[in-house]
Structure formats: C-alpha cells, structure tokens
Amino acid sequence: MIAASLPPMPAGGAEVQALRLAAALEKRNITVNFLTPGRVDQKGEAILNGIYIQRLFSFPNRLFAFFSKLKKKQDPLSHKIEYDDRLELTDQITSKISWPSLVFYHLFFLNSLLFLWPRRRSFDIIHAHTMEWSVIVASRLGKILSKPVVVKDSTMNGLMSIRRFPGGHRLQKMVIKRCTFVAMTKAIEDNLKVAGVPLSKIFRISNGIEVTNESDQTFQQIRFPTVLFVGNLYQQPAKGIDILLKAWCIVGRKHPNAELNIIGDGNLASFIHFTKKLGLEQSVHFLGKLSQLEHYYRKSSIFVLPSRREGMSNALMEAMLHGLPCVATDISGSRELIDHGSNGLLVPPKDIDALATAINYMISNPDEAALMGRLGRRKIIEEFNMDIICTQYVSLYKSLMT
Numbered sequence: 001m002i003a004a005s006l007p008p009m010p011a012g013g014a015e016v017q018a019l020r021l022a023a024a025l026e027k028r029n030i031t032v033n034f035l036t037p038g039r040v041d042q043k044g045e046a047i048l049n050g051i052y053i054q055r056l057f058s059f060p061n062r063l064f065a066f067f068s069k070l071k072k073k074q075d076p077l078s079h080k081i082e083y084d085d086r087l088e089l090t091d092q093i094t095s096k097i098s099w100p101s102l103v104f105y106h107l108f109f110l111n112s113l114l115f116l117w118p119r120r121r122s123f124d125i126i127h128a129h130t131m132e133w134s135v136i137v138a139s140r141l142g143k144i145l146s147k148p149v150v151v152k153d154s155t156m157n158g159l160m161s162i163r164r165f166p167g168g169h170r171l172q173k174m175v176i177k178r179c180t181f182v183a184m185t186k187a188i189e190d191n192l193k194v195a196g197v198p199l200s201k202i203f204r205i206s207n208g209i210e211v212t213n214e215s216d217q218t219f220q221q222i223r224f225p226t227v228l229f230v231g232n233l234y235q236q237p238a239k240g241i242d243i244l245l246k247a248w249c250i251v252g253r254k255h256p257n258a259e260l261n262i263i264g265d266g267n268l269a270s271f272i273h274f275t276k277k278l279g280l281e282q283s284v285h286f287l288g289k290l291s292q293l294e295h296y297y298r299k300s301s302i303f304v305l306p307s308r309r310e311g312m313s314n315a316l317m318e319a320m321l322h323g324l325p326c327v328a329t330d331i332s333g334s335r336e337l338i339d340h341g342s343n344g345l346l347v348p349p350k351d352i353d354a355l356a357t358a359i360n361y362m363i364s365n366p367d368e369a370a371l372m373g374r375l376g377r378r379k380i381i382e383e384f385n386m387d388i389i390c391t392q393y394v395s396l397y398k399s400l401m402t
Contacts, residue, residue: 002112002128002138003036008055010265012232014154017207018129023052024208024390030397033123034222035115037061037108056111062183079270079311083237085350090310092395093155097133097165103330105133112141119169125397128179130154131161136166139178151175152182152205154311159195174200180400184312185251203396206336207312207352208389209321211381225258225363227251228324229299230293230315231307233266240306240329241271243352245278247306250356255363261296267288297322302362308349312336317384320344320376325369327358337384343375 002023003015008362022032038044038055038063048054064391085092116123127150128138135151142149155161162172172195181202183189192202231239241262248260262271268286279364290296297303303319305328319326320337328334330346336345345361347354361368 001034002126002134003034004130004132005049006034006055006133009036009039010234011040012235013128013207013311014152015210016314017152017154018148019049019051020208020210021387021390023049024210025393026050028390030394035112037104037111041279054115056108056115058111060107061111061114079267081128081236081270081274082242085308088237093161093164094185098150101133102166102362105137108133109137109140112137113144116141116145116256120147123147124162125150125400129150129324134212134315135175135360136165139175141180143174149179149394150182150400151261153185153188153192154184155309158188158191160195167287169227181398182396185332185336187335188311193319200290205389205392205393206384206397207314207317207333208384209317209380210387211385211387221238225255225302226294226300227258227260227304227359229260229304229306230263230265230317230319231266231305231313233262233268233271236266238309240308241265242274242329243282243308243350243355244304244306245275245280246334246352248280248284248355249278250353251291251359252280254273254360256283258283258363261287261300262286263290263296270390286399293318297324299367300324302327302359304359305329306332306355306356307331310334312363320373321380323373323377325362325373326376327355327362330353337379338376339379343379345372 001018003018006015019372025032032051034051034053036053036055038057038148043055043057046055056166103287126138126142126147128134129152131151131153138149138151157170159175162168162175164322165171181197182193182205183192183202184206189202189204229244232237233241251258269287275281297319303324303326305313307329308320310331310333314324314326316334316337326338328338328346329349331349334346338346340346347358
C-alpha cells in the first residue's frame with residue numbers, strides 16, 4: 001500500500017481508512033506493507049499497530065527538505081478562513097502542481113523503485129489510497145514491476161485532478177490503462193465514468209469502520225445543547241468552517257446556551273480571530289488536534305459536517321456509530337450515509353441559513369433527534385462495518401490475481 005503520509009506525521013481520512021483496512025486484512029492472513037515518504041526524524045522501518053511501514057528517505061530528500069524550508073520562509077502559507085462562494089471556486093481543487101510537489105513525488109517514485117525492485121517477488125498487488133501523486137507513482141511502479149494496481153478515489157476531484165500535473169492528459173490515460181479503481185460513492189463512480197474509465201474497472205466499495213460491541217441503549221441519552229465538529233482545519237475551504245461559524249450566529253440567537261466544540265488540526269489562531277470577529281468566542285471552543293475522541297462523541301448532542309466537498313467522512317461515520325444525531329451537507333459521501341429525515345438531516349452545501357435551521361431543529365426536537373441517532377448507528381453497523389468492507393476488498397484482490 002502506498003500512502004501519502006502516516007502517523008505520527010500528519011495524515012488525512014484516506015490514510016486513516018488505509019490503516020483500518022490493513023488491520024482488517026491482516027486478521028485474514030493477508031500481509032500488508034506500507035510505503036510512505038519519510039523525513040529526517042521519521043525514516044526507515046516502523047511498526048504501527050502491528051502494520052509494517054517503510055518510510056522512504058534518501059540523501060536527495062535532505063536537500064529537498066532544506067530548500068523547501070527556505071521557500072516556506074520566503075513564501076509563508078496564508079491562512080484564509082472566510083470564502084465567498086459567489087465569486088470563488090470552493091468545491092474543487094484546480095491549482096497547478098508546484099515545483100516542490102513535483103520534485104517530492106519524483107523522489108518518492110525513485111526511492112520506491114529502488115526499494116521494491118529487489119523485493120518484487122515478495123508482493124502481489126500495489127494499492128494507492130489517493131487519486132493524487134501517489135496514483136501516478138503506483139501506476140509507474142506497476143508497469144515496471146508487472147503488478148496490478150488498485151487505486152481508491154478518496155476525493156471528488158477524481159481523475160480530473162491529475163490534469164493539474166505537467167503532462168496531465170497523458171498521465172490520466174496512463175492511470176486509466178494501468179489501474180483498477182475503487183469508488184467510495186456513486187458520485188465518485190460517475191466521475192470516473194465521465195473521465196473515461198470502463199465500468200468493468202470500477203468497483204464500488206465504501207469506507208468502513210470497526211464496529212463496537214455496545215448496544216444501542218448505551219447511546220440513547222442525548223445531552224443538549226453541545227454540538228461537535230471533527231475535521232482537518234487545514235482543509236479549509238473544503239470543511240466549510242466559515243459556513244458553520246456564520247450559521248452558529250443564527251443558532252446562538254435561538255439557543256444562547258448552546259456550545260460548539262471544534263476538534264481538528266489547523267492554524268487555530270486565525271480561526272479564533274475570525275470567531276471573535278463574529279462575537280462567538282464565548283460559545284465556540286477550538287480544541288485542536290486530539291487523538292482520543294471517544295469522550296467528545298459520547299458527551300455531545302449533535303454532530304455537524306458543513307463540508308463543501310468530501311469523499312466519505314470518517315468523522316461522520318464515527319459520530320453515527322456513537323448514535324449522535326448528525327447534520328451534514330448534501331454531498332457525495334454524506335449522501336450515502338444519511339437518509340434525510342430518517343437517520344439524520346442533509347442541507348445544501350454553502351447554505352448558512354439551511355445549516356442553522358437544521359441544527360436548531362435537532363436542538364428543539366431532542367426525541368426525534370435521538371431516534372435519528374439510533375437509526376444512524378444501525379445503518380453504520382449493517383452497511384459500513386469494516387468486516388463487510390474488507391470482504392469486498394479481498395474479492396477484488398483475488399479477481400486481480402486470476
């Protein structure tokens with residue numbers, strides 16, 4: 001498996017899913033090894049939760065890290081919070097790939113090839129977990145090493161994002177020719193078809209989650225009014241935090257005692273400044289990146305996911321598993337998880353008023369919200385249990401080996 005980054009380095013939802021899948025596969029005696037880029041303080045072999053990881057790092061990486069550090073000092077990242085959806089494109093990534101990114105992924109390809117070539121008879125399949133530079137690396141490795149390549153499309157940009165690379169059209173054709181595709185949602189499957197992927201090369205396999213053994217009764221008590229968001233704040237505008245905070249201004253007028261807890265890594269100072277500008281500093285709490293979320297899922301009343309774009313949110317799945325009533329935007333993965341009005345509420349993306357109305361409805365109707373939470377948990381258990389998802393991957397892998 002090829003992953004862009006793995007803990008303790010920053011890792012996103014795609015990498016979290018990759019580790020969950022790897023753990024489930026290992027239980028079925030399918031050996032999983034990870035290749036991921038390393039850095040000066042994180043390189044070489046490692047074991048993470050029983051999974052073998054090779055963090056690839058060579059002397060050219062040292063030079064790259066040095067020059068990248070200089071560039072960041074000269075051109076620091078901006079931390080924009082608020083976006084105007086009438087004037088700005090916020091639900092897609094269209095920027096061209098920068099030269100540091102190009103150097104980075106070419107170095108990783110060379111490091112991967114040097115590492116895998118002498119070991120080419122010890123593995124059967126290459127599995128990339130994002131439709132970004134990692135799938136380009138995986139496709140090239142698959143061709144050279146004569147291995148089937150699986151790629152999971154974890155975003156809504158899909159194959160179109162590859163066109164942001166130099167020679168993007170050619171790279172896109174190479175990926176389509178070399179890979180078998182996993183689409184988490186119908187929307188992603190449709191995007192793959194539009195990009196020219198034959199239906200025979202697309203497999204619909206959702207994200208999965210390890211199901212806990214607690215009964216529904218454990219999750220029935222609803223404590224109002226505490227609303228929870230969990231997500232990577234560095235992914236703004238994708239996560240729609242500006243939409244959520246503006247909606248919270250409306251919620252606060254009707255429910256002045258309500259509190260909003262926001263968990264996730266990011267430039268918290270910028271978010272806190274924006275929150276103060278809106279006059280919400282008393283009711284909105286930025287808790288930063290936390291590794292243990294169980295307490296917050298159990299103590300919250302509602303979970304909200306205001307994303308402008310999303311593949312299939314791990315946090316939303318976790319909240320539903322904990323029986324939390326959920327409000328999410330009507331986009332790709334959320335649409336697969338939530339049946340509007342039955343096990344949660346869906347609202348149009350980028351719609352401040354609609355998001356506020358849905359949150360207010362949940363707060364004002366605790367019994368109905370609790371029922372939605374229980375039905376949401378049931379859906380996760382019945383359809384998104386990692387054991388079910390793992391079985392589907394095993395079938396896919398076996399089909400590639402025949």
